[in-house]
Amino acid sequence: MDLHQNLIGGEWTGGEDASDNINPSDTNDVIGRYARADAAATREAIAAAKAAAPAWARSNPAQRHAILSAAAAEIMARKAELGELLAREEGKTLAEGIGEAARAGQIFDFFAGETLRLAGDVLPSIRPNVGIEITREPMGVVGIITPWNFPIAIPAWKIAPALCYGNTIVFKPADLVPGCAWAIADILKRAGLPDGVLNLVMGRGSVVGEAILDSADVDAVTFTGSVGTGKHVAAKCAQYMRKVQLEMGGKNPLVVLDDADLGIAVDCAINGAFFSTGQRCTASSRLIVTEGIHDKFVAATIDKLKALTVDDARKDGTHIGPVVDQKQLDTDLKYLDIGRSEDSANLAWGGELLNRATPGFYLQPALFTETTNDMRINREEIFGPVATVIRAKDYDEALALANDTPFGLSSGICTTSLKYATHFKRNAEAGMVMVNLPTAGVDPHVPFGGRKGSSYGPREQGRYAAEFYTTVKTAYSLA
Numbered sequence: 299m300d301l302h303q304n305l306i307g308g309e310w311t312g313g314e315d316a317s318d319n320i321n322p323s324d325t326n327d328v329i330g331r332y333a334r335a336d337a338a339a340t341r342e343a344i345a346a347a348k349a350a351a352p353a354w355a356r357s358n359p360a361q362r363h364a365i366l367s368a369a370a371a372e373i374m375a376r377k378a379e380l381g382e383l384l385a386r387e388e389g390k391t392l393a394e395g396i397g398e399a400a401r402a403g404q405i406f407d408f409f410a411g412e413t414l415r416l417a418g419d420v421l422p423s424i425r426p427n428v429g430i431e432i433t434r435e436p437m438g439v440v441g442i443i444t445p446w447n448f449p450i451a452i453p454a455w456k457i458a459p460a461l462c463y464g465n466t467i468v469f470k471p472a473d474l475v476p477g478c479a480w481a482i483a484d485i486l487k488r489a490g491l492p493d494g495v496l497n498l499v500m501g502r503g504s505v506v507g508e509a510i511l512d513s514a515d516v517d518a519v520t521f522t523g524s525v526g527t528g529k530h531v532a533a534k535c536a537q538y539m540r541k542v543q544l545e546m547g548g549k550n551p552l553v554v555l556d557d558a559d560l561g562i563a564v565d566c567a568i569n570g571a572f573f574s575t576g577q578r579c580t581a582s583s584r585l586i587v588t589e590g591i592h593d594k595f596v597a598a599t600i601d602k603l604k605a606l607t608v609d610d611a612r613k614d615g616t617h618i619g620p621v622v623d624q625k626q627l628d629t630d631l632k633y634l635d636i637g638r639s640e641d642s643a644n645l646a647w648g649g650e651l652l653n654r655a656t657p658g659f660y661l662q663p664a665l666f667t668e669t670t671n672d673m674r675i676n677r678e679e680i681f682g683p684v685a686t687v688i689r690a691k692d693y694d695e696a697l698a699l700a701n702d703t704p705f706g707l708s709s710g711i712c713t714t715s716l717k718y719a720t721h722f723k724r725n726a727e728a729g730m731v732m733v734n735l736p737t738a739g740v741d742p743h744v745p746f747g748g749r750k751g752s753s754y755g756p757r758e759q760g761r762y763a764a765e766f767y768t769t770v771k772t773a774y775s776l777a
């Protein structure tokens with residue numbers, strides 16, 4: 299079986315230690331073998347990124363544009379193949395996998411354009427004959443640590459802006475999904491990225507991740523993953539006074555008001571809570587529903603859930619693929635038990651393990667009703683196909699419940715009232731607000747991120763990405 303090596307200083311290298319990339323829809327299916335770097339190899343990658351940094355920082359916008367555009371074009375041209383790889387290694391459905399690959403292409407395309415729009419300010423000083431220039435410079439070496447749930451889009455939305463703004467990279471993808479990460483590195487190398495500008499170091503967080511965090515030569519770290527690891531990353535970065543950006547969990551509410559269009563509300567709930575097997579930090583895990591529509595909404599949602607097909611991610615007709623691995627499945631099952639043990643909570647549908655033609659991590663989507671916001675299933679991120687319904691007496695109570703969470707990533711409302719939609723947009727304590735749309739599923743060219751325990755540091759994506767990937771310089775000169 300082909301060994302996929304790490305990319306360090308422009309050379310494909312390593313692989314003495316390697317892991318099998320396993321298909322969660324069929325655990326007998328090994329996608330390939332992928333190298334696992336150790337701390338020494340990670341330090342080499344950091345040294346390569348450091349050595350490449352001055353030249354890349356001075357590279358001209360046309361060169362960066364050409365490379366990012368070529369990568370975008372190749373990702374787009376290969377979106378079906380890359381989407382299939384994604385579905386095979388992560389368990390998203392084929393349609394979702396292809397959609398995510400296309401999104402990665404759009405992100406590279408966006409930042410290719412941004413290379414040609416880099417700008418600064420020229421200002422007069424309050425002193426006579428003095429001029430001021432405000433410019434943005436790259437941070438230097440950026441450590442990129444990504445999770446398993448968006449194996450191509452999240453690396454794309456960290457790598458593309460890092461390169462656009464002139465940084466070099468040490469990229470550590472999640473150990474569970476090295477396939478898409480390797481494909482991106484391969485595409486960028488062939489697109490003409492100079493040696494050492496992007497270094498791929500696959501392997502474990504406890505080894506590769508720690509080596510990145512422990513290096514004084516890494517100037518900034520961007521991380522997406524769990525709250526626990528995120529806090530650890532932030533603490534380590536503080537020791538080095540290093541810039542850090544964290545995207546972590548969510549416990550995103552979808553408020554459904556009496557005046558909502560029932561069809562839209564149910565579609566938003568099904569999509570937001572259960573698509574991508576609920577493994578999205580933007581998933582609508584809390585459905586907050588007012589009294590007048592509650593019973594109709596629950597009945598219609600369960601009808602739709604009954605019609606969903608849970609099966610092999612790449613099979614025609616599959617709506618929901620498997621859970622990503624045994625560890626995440628165990629977490630989902632643990633929270634199902636926690637929910638079942640709550641006094642009032644009622645597991646109204648789902649939660650059963652499913653057998654399919656191949657051995658995989660198949661779990662029936664689950665809906666708890668009659669839950670209260672203080673239950674653990676409503677406080678803690680589950681990250682699986684499990685959602686809850688919470689009753690609210692009116693809009694004011696629904697808004698208060700929506701905001702009563704340690705998280706603040708995405709918040710949604712289904713209503714036909716302009717008054718409530720407008721009030722919710724202003725008062726939802728979240729980085730992203732959705733009106734009559736699922737809480738998950740965002741555009742590639744606008745800021746992404748949250749508040750409270752969900753995010754830390756500057757926003758990702760769109761032009762706002764410049765805040766993290768650059769540092770501002772103010773230069774004064776006597777005319």
Ligand SMILES: NC(=O)C1=CN([C@@H]2O[C@H](COP(=O)(O)OP(=O)(O)OC[C@H]3O[C@@H](n4cnc5c(N)ncnc54)[C@H](OP(=O)(O)O)[C@@H]3O)[C@@H](O)[C@H]2O)C=CC1
Binds near residue numbers: 511523629680
């Ligand atoms: N907000 C989000 O988008 C995501 C949230 N999660 C949440 O996290 C839970 C657990 O998922 P998990 O994959 O374990 O999340 P982690 O936070 O552990 O993993 C995210 C990334 O951090 C790496 N990492 C782990 N430990 C360290 C460390 N000590 N230093 C540096 N990097 C490290 C991981 O490496 P490795 O390759 O070893 O995993 C991975 O690349 C999920 O159930 C879910 O609740 C998970 C994924 C995404």
Ligand SMILES: O=C(O)CCC(=O)C(=O)O
Binds near residue numbers: 739
């Ligand atoms: O909902 C989306 O489109 C993005 C979600 C995401 O980035 C995540 O779950 O990590």
